[in-house]
Amino acid sequence: MSRSGILYFGSVAGAIVGMWAILAAGSHLRAPHALGGVWVPVEADLPGVVPFTISQSGRFLKLKLDSAKPLTVNWESETTDASGGLTIRLKGEGQDVEVFVPPAESPDNPPAYRFVFRGALNGTWSAVRTGDEPRAEASQTH
Amino acid sequence: MHASVLSVLLLQIFLILALSRIMGTLAARIGQPKVVGEMLAGIMLGPSLLGWIAPDLWAFLFPPFSKDLLNVLAQIGVIFFLFLIGLELDTRLLRERGQAALIISQLSIIAPFLLGAALTLFLYPRVFNDGPHMNFTTVALFMGAAMSITAFPVLARILTERGLQRTPLGALAITCAAFNDVAAWCMLAFVIALGRAEGLVPGLITVGLSAIYTAVMFFLVRPLLKRLEGLYERRGSSDQVILSLIFLLTLLSAAATHWIGIHALFGAFLLGAIMPKSSRFLNFVTERLEGFTVLFLLPIFFAYAGLRTQIGLLDNSHLWGLTGLVVLAACMGKFGGSFVAALASGIHWRESAALGILMNTRGLVELVLLTIGLQMGVITDAVFAMMVIMALATTAMTTPILHWVYPRKLLEAVIARELDATKDFRVVVPISRPESAAGLARICAALAPGGGSGKVYALGLQQATIHETLGITYPQCDLASGEGLRALLAETSNRGITAEPIAFISRDIASDIAKAARAKQADLILMGYHKSFFGEAMFGGVVHRVLTGADTDVAILVDRGLGEKFKVLVPYQGTPHDRLAVSLVRRMAAHPDISVTILHVVPPGKASDSRAGAAGIRKQSFPGSVEIWVVEDVGPIDAVVQQAGDFDLIILGLSEEWGIQSHFFGLRAERIAGEWPGSLLFVRKHAPLTSLAGDEGLWLQNDPPLESQASR
Numbered sequence A: 001m002s003r004s005g006i007l008y009f010g011s012v013a014g015a016i017v018g019m020w021a022i023l024a025a026g027s028h029l030r031a032p033h034a035l036g037g038v039w040v041p042v043e044a045d046l047p048g049v050v051p052f053t054i055s056q057s058g059r060f061l062k063l064k065l066d067s068a069k070p071l072t073v074n075w076e077s078e079t080t081d082a083s084g085g086l087t088i089r090l091k092g093e094g095q096d097v098e099v100f101v102p103p104a105e106s107p108d109n110p111p112a113y114r115f116v117f118r119g120a121l122n123g124t125w126s127a128v129r130t131g132d133e134p135r136a137e138a139s140q141t142h
Numbered sequence B: 001m002h003a004s005v006l007s008v009l010l011l012q013i014f015l016i017l018a019l020s021r022i023m024g025t026l027a028a029r030i031g032q033p034k035v036v037g038e039m040l041a042g043i044m045l046g047p048s049l050l051g052w053i054a055p056d057l058w059a060f061l062f063p064p065f066s067k068d069l070l071n072v073l074a075q076i077g078v079i080f081f082l083f084l085i086g087l088e089l090d091t092r093l094l095r096e097r098g099q100a101a102l103i104i105s106q107l108s109i110i111a112p113f114l115l116g117a118a119l120t121l122f123l124y125p126r127v128f129n130d131g132p133h134m135n136f137t138t139v140a141l142f143m144g145a146a147m148s149i150t151a152f153p154v155l156a157r158i159l160t161e162r163g164l165q166r167t168p169l170g171a172l173a174i175t176c177a178a179f180n181d182v183a184a185w186c187m188l189a190f191v192i193a194l195g196r197a198e199g200l201v202p203g204l205i206t207v208g209l210s211a212i213y214t215a216v217m218f219f220l221v222r223p224l225l226k227r228l229e230g231l232y233e234r235r236g237s238s239d240q241v242i243l244s245l246i247f248l249l250t251l252l253s254a255a256a257t258h259w260i261g262i263h264a265l266f267g268a269f270l271l272g273a274i275m276p277k278s279s280r281f282l283n284f285v286t287e288r289l290e291g292f293t294v295l296f297l298l299p300i301f302f303a304y305a306g307l308r309t310q311i312g313l314l315d316n317s318h319l320w321g322l323t324g325l326v327v328l329a330a331c332m333g334k335f336g337g338s339f340v341a342a343l344a345s346g347i348h349w350r351e352s353a354a355l356g357i358l359m360n361t362r363g364l365v366e367l368v369l370l371t372i373g374l375q376m377g378v379i380t381d382a383v384f385a386m387m388v389i390m391a392l393a394t395t396a397m398t399t400p401i402l403h404w405v406y407p408r409k410l411l412e413a414v415i416a417r418e419l420d421a422t423k424d425f426r427v428v429v430p431i432s433r434p435e436s437a438a439g440l441a442r443i444c445a446a447l448a449p450g451g452g453s454g455k456v457y458a459l460g461l462q463q464a465t466i467h468e469t470l471g472i473t474y475p476q477c478d479l480a481s482g483e484g485l486r487a488l489l490a491e492t493s494n495r496g497i498t499a500e501p502i503a504f505i506s507r508d509i510a511s512d513i514a515k516a517a518r519a520k521q522a523d524l525i526l527m528g529y530h531k532s533f534f535g536e537a538m539f540g541g542v543v544h545r546v547l548t549g550a551d552t553d554v555a556i557l558v559d560r561g562l563g564e565k566f567k568v569l570v571p572y573q574g575t576p577h578d579r580l581a582v583s584l585v586r587r588m589a590a591h592p593d594i595s596v597t598i599l600h601v602v603p604p605g606k607a608s609d610s611r612a613g614a615a616g617i618r619k620q621s622f623p624g625s626v627e628i629w630v631v632e633d634v635g636p637i638d639a640v641v642q643q644a645g646d647f648d649l650i651i652l653g654l655s656e657e658w659g660i661q662s663h664f665f666g667l668r669a670e671r672i673a674g675e676w677p678g679s680l681l682f683v684r685k686h687a688p689l690t691s692l693a694g695d696e697g698l699w700l701q702n703d704p705p706l707e708s709q710a711s712r
Helices: A003-026 B003-029 B034-045 B055-061 B064-088 B091-096 B098-127 B136-148 B152-162 B168-196 B200-235 B240-260 B264-274 B279-307 B317-344 B349-359 B363-376 B381-405 B408-422 B434-447 B483-494 B509-519 B542-549 B576-588 B636-646 B667-675
Strands: A037-044 A052-057 A060-065 A071-080 A086-092 A095-101 A112-119 A123-131 B425-430 B454-463 B499-506 B524-528 B553-558 B566-572 B594-602 B626-632 B649-653 B679-684
Touching: A003 B098, A003 B136, A003 B317, A037 A112, A052 B381, A071 A095, B003 B034, B003 B055, B003 B064, B003 B279, B034 B152, B034 B279, B034 B363, B034 B381, B064 B152, B064 B240, B064 B264, B064 B279, B064 B363, B098 B136, B098 B168, B098 B317, B098 B349, B098 B381, B136 B168, B136 B317, B136 B363, B152 B168, B152 B349, B152 B363, B152 B381, B168 B200, B168 B264, B168 B349, B168 B363, B200 B240, B200 B264, B200 B279, B240 B264, B240 B279, B279 B363, B317 B349, B317 B381, B349 B381, B363 B381, B425 B434, B425 B509, B434 B454, B434 B483, B434 B524, B434 B553, B434 B576, B454 B483, B454 B509, B483 B499, B499 B509, B509 B524, B509 B542, B524 B542, B542 B553, B566 B576, B566 B636, B576 B594, B576 B649, B576 B679, B594 B636, B626 B636, B636 B667
Parallel strands: B425 B454, B425 B524, B454 B499, B524 B553, B566 B594, B566 B649, B594 B626, B649 B679
Antiparallel strands: A037 A052, A037 A123, A052 A060, A060 A071, A071 A086, A086 A095, A095 A112, A112 A123, B553 B679
16 A cells, blocks of 8 residues: 555544544543523522622633622532532632532422622522523623 | 614724724734734724723623624624635645645644544533533534634635745645635534534434435536526626525525524535636626625624633633643644645655644634534633634734745745746747657657647748749748648647647748747747758758847757657756756656756866856756766866767757857857767857846755765
């Protein structure tokens, strides 16, 4: 077989094997749980609670409460309890946030997530997601 | 539409077009493609700059309700832009460029695709989330496709701006980019189908409908388009009905693919790709569509993409580090893949590197793809911002790095060489004696191998009789009546050369040869000569008069039995005529049956200084094999005669004393002709010697010196 033939078929074979290996390796990976969206508190122990938005790019999140400057928090850890519920710990700008995600088979529709704030802002909210993650044109992030 | 909505929209469009034009012009001023400035203009109008420094003004100028309108205009712009890209795609290129183009194209897609997919292993747990369309497989395939794209239109523009489009490198880059285009859009269609399909059955339905759609386009729509082309050819460019039909078909095709679930852009692209590619029809459609699309609709798309780009999301070193990684992977994959494939295909490292740099241009096409990914929810806002930066960086780095790898002087030399090699070389061959025909046809074939890059005018002149000269009679000249002309046409035809016959009765043959050469913008007058050198000049001194009077290069063949395969020797002393001889053998060297040797005779002890005389001649500038000999001898003529033993033809630049009756071809030429029994081709450069002394245009000043120093 000519050198070009070897290159041609070799590259096709390499592409197939390489892609198979990458997809196999990636099948075990988990991306951070999606928290982005517009959240409406259904239960809160904080005064003046209003809908808030979360913009998420993986482990990097911005919480926008009312008209305040967005709060930048990063993903710290994630644990799953026996019932299948998820506890996510976020941290940033002197603020700790714990998010309790109900198990997938939760009877609530939509499921209510519990947000526990510690730091400059203290309190606990239960909130449901009412809309998709807001895009750039609807929110300013600076 | 409410009046205030219209006012806002018009204000937005005004701002977008004005800033886009300003930034595009500024980009062009600093040697960047305009698209870089236009992309930056879009980002400047978005939250990354205007929304950051003047949030209230930004909120006033781009209120949320207006975004949908901008989006619609942007999408229509991209639909017609993709139609234009498809229109520019010439599938014949892919078939004609051979294996090298196929392999380079393939590796320039596979390498960045795999690297993009592999990078996803690192990025996925960090900057993606487990949203409905962000499963690993979809994300990895999308990132692979996004990394492997090449901006065909930006690449074409860079090639044109740098004058590379007529070089083999430019042709190869365009071919690979075209192949990339097709492959990348097919991959993206697959990714979109995969991302949108909810389960196996809907996925299979999408694949089935896509196959039916493609079949309809090729077997029903394509013949219809050919009929439209025919209609255009008959009716001319004033017919607006044809254009309206094409617009309608574009929208219909886009709507069909949108409905199938593989995005509206594919419909537009495929319609463009299957359009008939006759240049008149293509120009007709492109001219009417390009201006409005590129100048009006595309800047709106840039602005819309800019409104969605939030550079501010990259607000920590970790994310900027990831952005750097994305840029690095994109460059390594695209540049590395193309470079290695080109090297493996036997392309010189410098051209391989230039090809890799060109293929790394992503520009607008990448932005289109990323916007689709963001709208589909396959990538997050931060990844979108990273990838936009990557698209900008890879586009902006192309021109400066290309300048560095391919400096302007070297590029100009390459272009000059290519133009010289690919130019339509025109030869006027005056003929009177049939026995001259075979030799002259052989030389014509050698100068334009295969007849593809040359044009031969066979000139059969008949001397006017005294009656004709006095105007008593002036009969039409019968082309068939000239035996010499007939023989030459037959000989050229046998060698696959189409010679155009010209015949007329001439009162002054030498003058008419010169006039015919001028009228046909000939590069060379090639004539035969059979008379003994030291006797009376033939044709009543026609050869002598053409040599002294024509303002075209002249070559005189003394045929002493030149065969089909021959070995050529070119004595070289650096005169302008010698240089013409070398430029002619450079053409001949492309012929497989011709071997070329250049002989540089220098005084004893001066071989090492031969650079002074033969500077600029290098083997690489010859399309085929060439040997360059440097010999030391006190007598140049003796050396030439001594070395010429094995050769069949000597091409000899005329000495400067040519034209003196006692040395018809000059002393050097006549001595060699007298002492050597083989065939000769005497060549004379037409320009005045004073101007020729500075004529360095043909010579590559940056080339290394004479390479083969094999002194014999």
